[in-house]
Amino acid sequence: MPVIRRLLLIAFVVTMVWGGIVRAEWPPVAAQSSHTGLIAHTTISGDVNITMPGRFALTFTQTGITTWHDLRRDPSGNRNLIADATPLVTARLANNRLLTARPELVRASSLRALVVYADADHTISYEVWAGGQIAITVNGEQVNLSGPYLAANTGTGAALQLVKRVPTQQYWLLYLDAWAVDELPKMVTDPGLAGVTTTSSAGLASTNAVAVNPPDGVVRAPRLRISNWSGGAKVTVERAGVVLAPGIDYLSEYDDESGELIVQYLHLLPPGSVAERTFLIRPAQAEPVLTLAILDANGSPRPLDPVSGMLIVDADLPAGQSPAPGPLTTKDVFQIPYIQTEPTLRLQATVTDPPSGLSGVRFTINGPGFSQTIDDTTIDDGFRASVTLPRRAEYTVTATILIDGIPGTVSRTINPVGYGRVLISIGDSITAGKWAFYRLPPGSTLTGSSDGYPFTSPPPSDSGYPRSNDGRNYPQSDNTQTDSAGYQNIYYAGYQIELNDLLTTCLNSPVFILNDGLSGIRTARDLYGNTTGSDRIGTSGYLNVLGKANVYRQHVTDLGAEQILLQVGTNDATATSTTNIYNNLMPASVYKEDLRAVINALRQDKPNLALWVARLPWRNDGSAIQAATRRATTQAFNASIVELVDELDDSAPVRLGPDFYAHFETNQSQIITTNPTNGNADNIHPNADGFSAMATLWANVLCADLPREPDPPLTPTTTIYIPTVISTSTPSTTSVTTSPTATTSPTATASPTATASPTATMTPSPTQRNAPEQSTNFPIYIPLVNR
Known part of the structure; x- marks a missing residue:
């Protein structure tokens, strides 16, 4: 018996140790860890794992980075974003052989980790930064670095940038979760620190x-x-x-x-x-710092600017496999007053350098006919609250630290917090807004103004620049690389700005419309009838909607969009020859199936995503014969749009959008005749009146199809939640409803005023009250951040 017992004991110990080793192979990525930096270690198999909680997880094997998980959008790490049978970046020698070696974790801190590969003649180092950059240094001759190689249908991007290359050394930067690189101040003396x-x-x-x-x-x-x-x-x-x-x-x-x-x-x-x-x-x-985050359904913080409290939008699109030379634009990154499309508001506050007596955080949410207070007194990784907003409207959220149960002087406010509708407009240069209002990069060789460039936060309401009343829509960067200087793209103001105001009024709801227009883009192929090579269909091209559908879908997911406005096909209808060896006239039957493929790709795994397809506008570009051919093709395409929508309407929420052909045929004065930047003939893009008309036509369709949000109740109720303290990060709560005073009743407005600027404004910490007063001038479109 003693021998058996010893054997059982040994087996138990081995099992426990091995279990601990296996668990140590990879941190539990789904957990909300309190670790505030990189975690790096070498596994028993010799691989190197590097994790930045809430951001990314990487595995380095003998050929390079072979696993990459996007922990912001996929907290459980279910999907590898790297293409099968290849590392994210390949290093090939002169004989095309992959450089392979065992990765060595040389050093690691919470900020950065260094992984080195070495053979007899070459050394490659990867310095991984917590923010998602990887500085790659290659020592040795005849090494060809290429990539990134992403899995099919990946919406999370990666971008590789050459910093400096000499015969025996190369310096690169790899950006994770990015479709565009930065414009770096390259350091000649130390290229390893570029950026x-x-x-x-x-x-x-x-x-x-x-x-x-x-x-x-x-x-x-x-x-x-x-x-x-x-x-x-x-x-x-x-x-x-x-x-x-x-x-x-x-x-x-x-x-x-x-x-x-x-x-x-x-x-x-x-x-x-x-x-x-x-x-x-x-x-x-030593000073307490309170942060306030809004979480998505995965429990990941949404990208808020810690100064302005506004939502940061990254609308960059990939250039594809054949981009123009030079760095890509970084300018389609901007911020807007916060908005979400689901009623559940998930809040998280953290306190660093906590003051003596810290006992919790009070969350206060105010809106039209609504006021709610939640105290979280559970000291854990963070203080949390979850609120179901009663209606689409603008709200104010405040977090205040509690000292021995009493509100302290440290607080943070985000205002506004919109619960509303987000739409994404997808199309070509007409969707982008070319040429009604535009601003060029400084130094551009084109004719035009650069004042206001770049537009990355809402311009003041009295600035004279186009902006919606709520500040969420204003000029946005065109994702194309043409018509630009230094590959910093032109900003346009299309129909989206006026459409925002029209929808805000008719739907009685906050609205944001992302402009995902890209000049020159086609439906599902870069060319048609190319006899010298491929038509570059879908992902094999770089200037068609089908090839970028995975990124459009990611924009839908990131913003919680529920509607798409699609207008694409004008560039497909531009060919006028039946004998052009590169680009032939496209039959309407081909366009119809290309459009079907685009609609199916945009709605993939999103059965409730509503989509409206606009009929393509009248045009008069080119010679008289060319213009007539293009109009005939456009009319045939529009007939295909009607047929396709009718076919899809039975099984999907796909609807007809406006008839832009009929409108511009009747209102030809709303199309510009001359390109204002170079004096060339145009006759295809709307002018300012034309874009205003497009906004009205879109609003007529959408206001008829989407329900209006009801007005708030005349007598609001105030609910104070008193938490039951338990040992979890989200406390259980019991509620007590109290009768409100007359001062807590907001004045409901059907549409926002244009008098307040959504630029960030800092205010001192307010005097704390158990029940903060609610503004009677609601909504307020100045994001406020108090600390």
């Missing part, structure tokens, strides 16, 4: 802070470097006068031997004013 904004700590003693301002082109998780830092390992970081939260808004690393301080901001930073992009870094000062 890192560097300064020194000169003047720290006199000012107690060092200011760092990344160039406009550095958008994705900017990295800041201060040499000769003398302020110690712990720092306090501000941006635009707001104190940021360590581990949430930024990570830092200090080398006491070299005196070098590295800070990485952990958010997108849209181009904008110097004041909005300036960071102040000073020696650490």
